[in-house]
Amino acid sequence: MEKQEHIIDEEQVNERIDKVLSSLNNEWSRTQVQSWIKEGNVLVNGKKIKTNYKSNLHDKIEISIPDPEELDVVPEEMALDIYYEDKDVIVVNKPKGMVVHPAPGHLTGTLVNGLMAHCKDLSGINGVLRPGIVHRIDKDTSGLLMVAKNDYAHEHLVNQLVEKTVTRKYRAVVHGNIQHDYGTINAPIARDPKERQSMTVIDNGKHAVTHFQVLERFPDFTFVECQLETGRTHQIRVHMKYIGYPLAGDPKYGPRKTIDFGGQVLHAGVLGFVHPRSGEYLEFEAPLPQDFVELLDKLRNNR
Template identity: 85%
Template sequence: MEKMEHTILEEQKGDRIDKVISGLNEEWSRTQVQDWIKEGNVLVNGKNVKTNYKCSVSDFIVITIPEPEELDVVPEEMDLDIYYEDKDVLVVNKPKGMVVHPAPGHLTGTLVNGLMAHCKDLSGINGVLRPGIVHRIDKDTSGLLMVAKNDLAHESLVNQLVEKSVTRKYKAIVHGVIPHEYGTIDAPLGRDPKDRQSMTVVDNGKHAVTHFRVLERFNEFTFVECQLETGRTHQIRVHMKYIGYPLAGDPKYGPRKTLDLNGQALHAGLLGFIHPRTNEYLEFEAPLPEDFEELLDRLRNNR
């Protein structure tokens, strides 16, 4: 089993242990870390602690990262839209409506099921239900994802995400007419205390930064490009709502009266990263889906 060590810094004094550990790796969820703590895989100064343990300066933490479980996800033949593939990485254009990885009670029809049928060699770092998955996009968001085919590639791509060197640009349609051309939203994100299934801006949340620029304005909507500096859950959806311009069609964060799009108008159109083996910068761009283009045409015709 892989081990990771960390010494608590001055700025982490008083923080919960589960928050500190989940902040060490963008791919570790707080729930996952809490399970590790309960299972005895986290020691603070050589002792087991509870998930709500408050850290002190110079606390020495040892995290034992559990080995990936045996895969119990069935490969399924799918017509995947592969943009790039070699022995280390794969870039796929995910359609709207497809879930990226299985979850308990939802083990079929996901991108991971299709990837497992397409290629047998996916990294095992994320364990049983998410082989090869380095980052995610929501079910109703379309667009490009990078997938690791071995652990070397996985570690490299995750490190690039942590270092914020991956280029991720999204196209979105938002409610309201944004008056300025550019903007940056720097607001920390965390679970909504009133609704644990939703994210919101909270003082003690994870650092989150989204840059945006206006591409086109309509009567009641704006077409924007958003660039992620960090990659938090639902980041663009929550950030745009926070500044008063929620995504069109968003059932969770949009207004009740919104466009009927079967989900938010959001497309991960551009993805760039450094190849884990060759160190060459690769960049890919996927056009807007047909229904997204049709919506833009309708908005243009209504001006």
């Protein structure tokens, strides 16, 4: 375990201790520093403190930096569809059917298993089973994900999600014929009290906003683009069901009689964010997967 010391100077007086420490080293994220404080690895004048401690002049800060935790994830060689990579960020196009990170019942074959074989340097903020994962998409949703290779990049990307500045556009096919060309769904989402494995629109849920645009209409279905303003679990699936147009193929939120697609017809096609180190805005677009294209062709031919 590495140890470092720091003395508070006049410019740092009355600042929160987690903010002071994260400013000392741009590789130390504020989230990481807060976890060190909670674990008792940060002492002020020889005493443990809380994350909201305000510094005083000449405070002596002792920081014990834990050794990197060995990730309990088995690296697996797999063909990853990587759209962008540098020392901070990877953008990968996840295929339908792949789970993002290990969990009970899915300890291997996940995107994280493949990433661990591809590169050893992923951020540790989300723990040993979700290294580098800033945001997720469902197993049966295809498309683009940004992955952080260090904690500095992870915190920057998470902050952009919180501030709603990340561009996330999805393509979907929904049941029914939406008559208006554009719409915004502003409805709070939380876990369904009657069905704990599902999410639902509920008054005391978390703020959730989805914008949609109609791209093409068919007799019984509509091809839409949805843009996330927030990123709640199953947000697009729950919101489109809420307004009466559930996703085609969706076994959880769709009707009993739906398209046999092996899951919801949903693709995360556009992802844009500000690079955490360069400050440059980057945007990527992944084309629709082949089965999605074939479904659209079938719907067009049946008109």
